[in-house]
Amino acid sequence: MASMRDIQRRKTSVESTGQITKAMKLVSTVKLQKARGRAESSKPYFEGVYDTMAAVLARSGNVNHRFLKNHPDKKKAVIVITSNRGLAGGYNSNVVKLLTQNDEFAKENVVLYTVGRKGKDALSSKGYEVKADYSDVIDNPLYSDAMSISDELLKSFEAGEIGEIYLAYTVFKNTVSHIPTMKKLLPISVDEYELSDEEKLVPMNYEPGEEEVLDMIIPKYISSLIFGALVEAVASENGARMTAMDSATSNANEMISSLSLLYNRARQSSITQELTEIIAGAEAIN
Numbered sequence: 001m002a003s004m005r006d007i008q009r010r011k012t013s014v015e016s017t018g019q020i021t022k023a024m025k026l027v028s029t030v031k032l033q034k035a036r037g038r039a040e041s042s043k044p045y046f047e048g049v050y051d052t053m054a055a056v057l058a059r060s061g062n063v064n065h066r067f068l069k070n071h072p073d074k075k076k077a078v079i080v081i082t083s084n085r086g087l088a089g090g091y092n093s094n095v096v097k098l099l100t101q102n103d104e105f106a107k108e109n110v111v112l113y114t115v116g117r118k119g120k121d122a123l124s125s126k127g128y129e130v131k132a133d134y135s136d137v138i139d140n141p142l143y144s145d146a147m148s149i150s151d152e153l154l155k156s157f158e159a160g161e162i163g164e165i166y167l168a169y170t171v172f173k174n175t176v177s178h179i180p181t182m183k184k185l186l187p188i189s190v191d192e193y194e195l196s197d198e199e200k201l202v203p204m205n206y207e208p209g210e211e212e213v214l215d216m217i218i219p220k221y222i223s224s225l226i227f228g229a230l231v232e233a234v235a236s237e238n239g240a241r242m243t244a245m246d247s248a249t250s251n252a253n254e255m256i257s258s259l260s261l262l263y264n265r266a267r268q269s270s271i272t273q274e275l276t277e278i279i280a281g282a283e284a285i286n
Contacts (some may be wrong), residue, residue: 002262002265002266003266004154004263004266004270006208007180007259007262008263011256011259011260011263014057014252014255014256014259015252015256015274016090017248018248018252018253019137019193021245021249021252022245022249024241024245025242025245025246025249026059027076028239028241028242028245029204030047030236032175032235032238032239032242033234035231035234035238036172036175036235036238036239037257038231039231039232039235040172040232041173042228042231043172043225043228043232045224045228045229046224046225046227046228049220049221049224049225049228050190050225051161052156053217053218054188056217057188058196059116067158067186067187067214068114068186068188068214069187069188070163070164071160071164072162072163073161073163074160074161074162074164075109075111075112075161075162075163075268076104076105076109076110076111076162076163076164076165077110077111077112077131077153077156077157077162077164077165077166077167077169078099078105078111078113078117078165078168078182079113079114079115079149079153079165079166079167079168079210079226079229079276080095080096080099080111080112080113080114080115080116080120080123080168080169081095081115081116081119081138081167081168081170081229081230081233082095082096082114082116082117082118082119082120082122082138082233083113083116083117083138083188083233083237084116084117084118084135084138084139084215085117085118085241086118087191087241087245088237088240088241088244089168089240089241089243089247090237090240090245091178091236091240091241092116092118092119092122093122093182094170094180095119095122095168095169095170096119096122097180098129098168098180098181098182099123099128099168100123100126105166107127107128107129110129111129111130111131111162111243112127112128112129112130112131112135113130113131113132113133113134113149113153114130114132114135114151114206115134115135115137115138115149115230115233116135116138116233117135118215120133120135131156132149132152134148134149134255135167135232137149138230138233138234138237141230141231141234142227143223143227143229145227145230146223146224146226146227147219147223148224150219150226151219151223153165154218154219154222155286164184164187165181165185165186165188166182166184166185166221167181167182167184167185167225167226167228167229168180169181169183169230169233170205170232170233170236170237170240171232171236172232172233172235172239173237174239175200175239175242175243176243176265178239178240180235183202183225183229185222185225186218186222202233202249210241258278259265259279
């Protein structure tokens with residue numbers, strides 16, 4: 001059995017760790033309230049943007065535009081959104097697995113645009129090419145940040161450097177449920193979009209022309225989805241960290257209880273041994 005001093009030292013260490021995890025849980029809870037409200041209020045808009053864009057193209061038939069052409073021989077660009085800090089359970093590793101465990105995203109066929117140092121470091125160590133890093137964006141995402149990322153990606157797409165654009169992030173469902181998701185942004189896939197009977201009867205006309213209209217709305221579509229993903233990722237990160245710190249605090253409390261029991265047993269054993277020695281010494285004198 002460990003000595004009383006060792007047990008007390010271990011107990012003090014666990015108590016200090018428990019205080020830290022409890023404080024981190026409280027901080028994450030406060031941040032989550034703000035991030036959650038932002039994500040839930042903006043989510044209908046970003047989902048509407050995606051559905052509207054798919055519906056427009058589905059009703060347009062075969063539209064010839066530079067942002068809608070398939071380039072299967074080119075590399076895939078993936079925007080990977082993780083966090084700058086750890087201690088958030090499996091939040092970061094789950095996003096990384098979206099690439100590393102999917103044969104379609106082999107490292108030789110992918111270039112990354114990373115948001116968050118944890119994802120960047122993990123994927124770089126596995127041999128993935130990081131073309132651009134926007135890790136500072138995740139601390140306080142703004143729509144202008146999403147526009148900057150979108151502009152860079154669309155330039156590479158136009159130049160023929162990349163053939164497809166994907167978004168890897170975590171969808172915020174609720175406080176304890178966060179879903180790692182891979183979404184294709186360009187070229188937009190409309191094959192799975194089902195038009196209603198009313199929508200099929202309404203023709204899609206572009207004014208002044210499809211080239212000018214798509215030149216305007218596709219960059220806005222990309223920027224909107226990136227910003228929506230950033231907002232949801234922040235909420236998911238804080239939710240995951242709050243859950244992880246709550247679990248860590250509970251584990252620390254359990255360890256403290258176990259160590260207190262061990263300490264009391266060691267103390268009782270020590271007292272019993274001292275009494276035994278005193279009684280044995282008294283009997284020897286007599």
